[in-house]
Amino acid sequence: QVQLVESGGGSVQAGGSLRLSCAASGSIADMWCMGWFRQAPGKEREAVASIARNDNTKYQESVKGRFTISKENTKNTLYLQMNNLKPEDSGMYYCAASTERSRSCLTAFYKNWGQGIQVTVSS
Numbered sequence: 001q002v003q004l005v006e007s008g009g010g011s012v013q014a015g016g017s018l019r020l021s022c023a024a025s026g027s028i029a030d031m032w033c034m035g036w037f038r039q040a041p042g043k044e045r046e047a048v049a050s051i052a053r054n055d056n057t058k059y060q061e062s063v064k065g066r067f068t069i070s071k072e073n074t075k076n077t078l079y080l081q082m083n084n085l086k087p088e089d090s091g092m093y094y095c096a097a098s099t100e101r102s103r104s105c106l107t108a109f110y111k112n113w114g115q116g117i118q119v120t121v122s123s
Contacts, residue, residue, distance in 0.1 A: 006020060031097045035069075049069035092117070096110035
């Protein structure tokens with residue numbers, strides 16, 4: 001089990017950018033899936049983006065073309081580059097890791113979660 005810590009959140013105006021980082025306490029190279037999730041007040045948690053062990057990526061439709069998920073195995077760090085942010089992107093963002101084999105990492109079962117970090121986009 002690895003510990004995950006998010007950083008890089010904050011407040012930006014619509015159209016701005018943020019780069020979230022998720023530092024793991026151990027190796028992430030052997031994780032089958034890693035992903036970013038978000039939850040807005042009064043709304044269910046939703047998958048934003050995921051990246052598989054083979055670097056295959058998946059995105060929620062609303063963020064395609066704006067967000068990019070990536071990882072650096074040598075640094076045990078997961079990233080989420082968020083460009084052209086919109087107010088509806090606001091919420092608490094969580095990174096997660098899964099060791100369970102899955103056909104799609106966007107819908108995989110995640111057991112390891114970070115503490116979350118706030119992203120606020122104002123108009």
